[in-house]
Amino acid sequence: MAENKAAPTRRKAVKIKPPGVRTRREPPRYDARAASERFVRAMTWITAIGLLFCAGQGLRWYTHKAQLDRIEQELQAQYVSVLGDDVGASPFGRMQFLHGQLTAQDSFGLDPLAVIAAFSRHSDFMVRIDKAHLWGESGTLEGLYAHDAQAFETFIQRLDTDEEYAFDLKSKEDALGGIRFRVGVGRR
Numbered sequence: 001m002a003e004n005k006a007a008p009t010r011r012k013a014v015k016i017k018p019p020g021v022r023t024r025r026e027p028p029r030y031d032a033r034a035a036s037e038r039f040v041r042a043m044t045w046i047t048a049i050g051l052l053f054c055a056g057q058g059l060r061w062y063t064h065k066a067q068l069d070r071i072e073q074e075l076q077a078q079y080v081s082v083l084g085d086d087v088g089a090s091p092f093g094r095m096q097f098l099h100g101q102l103t104a105q106d107s108f109g110l111d112p113l114a115v116i117a118a119f120s121r122h123s124d125f126m127v128r129i130d131k132a133h134l135w136g137e138s139g140t141l142e143g144l145y146a147h148d149a150q151a152f153e154t155f156i157q158r159l160d161t162d163e164e165y166a167f168d169l170k171s172k173e174d175a176l177g178g179i180r181f182r183v184g185v186g187r188r
Contacts, residue, residue, distance in 0.1 A: 082098075083098075109135065110136075112134055115185055118165045119159070119165075119167070122155070126146045126147040127146075128143050129141055134185075139186075140182055140184050146177055164187070165187060165188060166185070168183065
């Protein structure tokens, strides 16, 4: 049997038109009024969303500005507490200069910032240092621990683990708002 290699015949598509349906022979007419209403509606929504975005960014900027003002105010208060009322144009540079003077005077003694840094490595936010007296290779730190006695004992145990400085508790007494303490410090 011989195979038929001729292309299959194409049949003409039959249009099925349901009864009662009329087809339009021309494209729909352009309705300028409807197009304008759609455009105005879309632009109103875009404008409203844009205004909400701008209001959110403005609120975000305001909160960041208020936070920055608060930080600068606290920083200025810290500078005044260390340097006095006349902090100068560059208080941070002045503090570095004063620190350099202190370390040059006590070149063989304890570095005040290093001692306080070692002390604060083991403390939490409940500790406040009121006075630091350092002379030569020893000194004392006085302050307030605003928590209970059990947490204070844990804090003192953490101070004993310092590798560079030896902290030993000289005195402690209950005070209004916490435990007032005096800690001796020296090199290990």
